Amino acid sequence: MTEWVIDTSSPGETAAWGELLGRQAETDEKIWLLGSLGAGKTHFAKGFARGLGVTAMVNSPSFTIVKEYEGRLPLFHIDLYRLSEEEAEEIGIEEYFEAGGVSLLEWPIRLEQWPEDRLEVEIQYTGETSRQLTLKAVGERWKEKMKELQNDENARN
Template sequence: MEEWSLRTESPEETMKLASALAGLVQKGDVITLEGDLGAGKTSFTKGFAQGLGVKRVVNSPTFTIIKEYKGRIPLYHMDVYRMEDEDEELGLEEYFYGEGVSVVEWPSMIASQLPEDRLVISLFHVGETNREIKMHSTGLRSTELLKELRYE
């Protein structure tokens, strides 16, 4: 398991970090984003999408649960905050083990359905625009991904 923590001073800096991560991902990678409302999860995802070459506007899929975007590889952006039943069958494994990369906001709502190997990213307010970003891996692939990002 690999861990890394850093601070960003603006949404743009957070997006730049996410864009760099997007340049390293492969199909089947799963990234979870944790943090309070307004912590920067959607800004992170916007930067990530830019790094994948997504041309569409990216916003939170609050009412649709999953939005798909075309980029270098498909991006599956999930916001599962409004899930009422953690075990509700949504076919998420088709996304997690599919042809794209999954970014999941509020992952605790579907903890039992998440793949074991994933990159966990937590965002914390440390000022009006400053964020502390903590990342840790949970398996071999996510460890490799985090090491690549950290030493890039």
């Protein structure tokens, strides 16, 4: 597992990191968003969608469970907060993982089994507007991308 810790000072900066990662996303990738309520998962998701070329307004799918957006790849923004493990399994969330788009999943803890290849983004409060993003590449796909990003001077500045 490859891990990268990033400090952000504003919601806009959190979204900018989402956008950078969205530009790197490829077909059938899975991005797990972890963090408490209000941590900034939706800000990150908005940026990620922008990086995929989504022009529609992105908001939390807490009540609809899944929102689909069109960009250079389809984006499946999934929020399992309101579901139990059993309900999450019953509605077939895993089908989105191989649907030819990118799955951006909030509250993945509700899933019993996690795909072996994914990027985990944990967002933690560090201040009123500041956050710490911990990116964890699980599997080979994102390990290589994270190495490239860490070596890219533009990504760090």
